[in-house]
Amino acid sequence: MKTKKVEQGTLLVLLLMAVIYPFLSDRYMLSVGISVLLMALLGQSWNIMSGYAGQFSFGHAAFFGLGAYASSILYVDHGVSPWIGMIAGMAVAALVGVLIGFLSFRYKLRGDFFALVTLAFAEILRVLFNNTKALKAATGILIPYKDVWSEFQFANDRIFYFILLAMVIAATIFIGLMSRRKFGVCLIAIKENQEAAGSLGVPVLKYKLLAMAISAAIAAMAGTFYAQYYGFIDPTVVFSAAISVEAIVPCIIGGAGTLGGPLLGALIIVPLKELSNNLFEGVNGVNMIIYGVLIVLFVVFCRDGIYGTVIRRLKGARS
């Protein structure tokens, strides 16, 4: 019960901060806020499949990129509103997620091998998009600028911010509801011991695939947002390993398999990266060194992440 209170308290504080923030910040600060939320959304997406269901993905860029490309191609080539494109992208990503999952689970791949498969799929998509003329190949896609809300475009970045915030809130509420219901509890059971879960009647394959589909769809949603907000995508960016890592890191820092972990993780990392960027202006790479050091430190000393460790302590878990 104490745990529940702490969880709700933290989330409420985070929500309050997130709502007030855009009114106190200038253009630059707002863009930092959007980076935080984008990473939080990617983190929540990864959290479902890998944090809760325990299927370690190293290729979330595949879903992110599919989302970005689906909505952008539909918009630029066929004039379909990116709002609808986003739904299409989510569906495509979910399908690809299910396909990857089905093949992997059918061939009983687990652990590192599963991670490698997801990585390989992301890379294949990158190469495929990079070399296919019909998909604009390496030139990428420039989203023509208009200020029309029905086409997911806004002159005011604050609106972008609040739309992304709504997405993060929706994902978080979904996970919150899920974690107290059959689906969520069974996902954790699958993560802890798949065989035992199966022999208690948990539909293991179905649930794992469902988790992948939902996770992929959320990543695709983030992809569409990225395309609309930044206005330009190309395969080396949206299908890059860096994106896959952006999905993982907030969960590691905050705590995978917890409701607030990825949010807190994103809130810590992005500002830190910005800070080091400003501090070491002109020197490339320092921010990424800090990134690397953080990953190493957290994996070695705080494996459950900040939020995750607190929750574990509250629940009285063994350290």
Added chain:
Amino acid sequence: MSLQGLQSLLDGILMGGVYALAALGLSLIFGVLKITNFAHGAMMTVGMYVVFALGNDLGLNPYLALPFAMVLMFLIGFLIQRFPIHYIEHAPTHNQLLLTLGMAYILENVLLVIFTPNYQTLTVKGFEKAWRIGSLTFAPAKLIAFGVVIIVTGCVYYLLYMTNTGKSIRASAQNETGAKLMGINVRNIRAIAFGIGAVCTGIAGGLLTPIMSIYPTLGETFQLKCFVITVLGGMGNLWGALVSGLIIGVVESLSGYYLGGSWSEMVIYGIFILILFLRPTGLFGRGNRREN
């Protein structure tokens, strides 16, 4: 096969040798430590830059710079295993994967800070002209690289199969508890194994410096190729890694020649996925299938 085809076959074999050496290191690390080393590509890049820096700033011949790269790589590998990885040995597998990923970021970006993100090329005297044998041409650096690969691989095998250290390494790969009972200092042995793996990839990197322009994130490309090769050969199967290295080198070169360069990556990743699904123990079936 046309002359051009033959030429790319040969080129593929020569590059395949370098891949094989890097993959040998990866496979060794996996076999002994059960770690999927995501820092492997970055370690390779460190090897590249050591050779580059010594050659560019001190004018040292790249092949004389290799020993320096070896020492540095051994230290890096030894220390990574001895400290961070050692402390999370019993953590779930993905933690080790993440840790090596963090190390990769650190290594790559330290290089970036020191050497800038620009492409850099080391010109070696006497290597400007390709050597010709009949109507086939050879980049001298590639030919020498292949020779060095053969020598280094020989040394690694000697070390693993003929020396006591090597026997301890193989013993702890097969049965850690047994090795401990036999009085082997498993902790150091594992660190040495990681060191040797790092040396292999470092040398492979160093050998590439005279062949191509380098930049700090170049290793990422090779990282994935190394995964493909080790999985194809069977994770932990050293002979498998060597043979698969040559196979992937040839496949890359030939598919590049017949289908166009950009598609060769596609072919390689396709092979990767197929092998992961259909034969995750590798072509030769002796690799470890890791389940957690």
Added chain:
Amino acid sequence: METLKVIDVCKSFQGNVAVDHASLDVKEGEITGLIGANGAGKTTLFNCISGYYHATSGKVIYKDQEVQHKTAEKLCHMGMARTFQIAKPFGMLSVLDNVAVGGYNKANSRTQAYEFAEQSLDLVGLIDKKENLAQLLNTGEQRKLELARALATQPEVLLLDEVMAGLTPTESREMVELIDKINKTGITILMIEHIMPVIMKLSHYIYVMERGKMIAEGIPVEVANNPKVIESYLGKGLEVE
């Protein structure tokens, strides 16, 4: 009437035969015992019955259907539940949630799943610990948790793999009573057990396995006096109360 029939089941691992043409019948409402030395193949046979492994050959008939190709999930829905010899708690879930995972098997709602969970926790005597994380339980409690989870699936047939292992004498006495009680509620039981007095007391009928084969069967007294069984259990002090 047999709820469960195992006919000529074989299971081998890379050429090593673990179960070799084993057959057995489990009668509805009874407790059937399965005994045998370490490595005899009892757990492997259990795994073949419960869908954890698929038998290399042979048939498993459950409720008049061939089920040797069905998955563990499917069999659980059909009313067959099992416990594992090595307890497999979901460490980071609370005890109640652990059991609720089983409860969902037959429940139509979340409330009902948790009702089932509370009932079985109550039955095994673990209700006081329901808020605890499962990883904090001791060995005896983990066994009870295994049992509670299996019970929460509302099984008709329950397969128990050495539920007494690692229990203190008091705990095992309670466990014997508990198993008897569960059986009296109409649940058919097939149990593997090493502790002879326990199995002799509880079972209506006993099968004996050795090196993958069934070497004897009968009511407890018959089995206890069977020369082959005495031979393979030499020195183990067979006794029937």
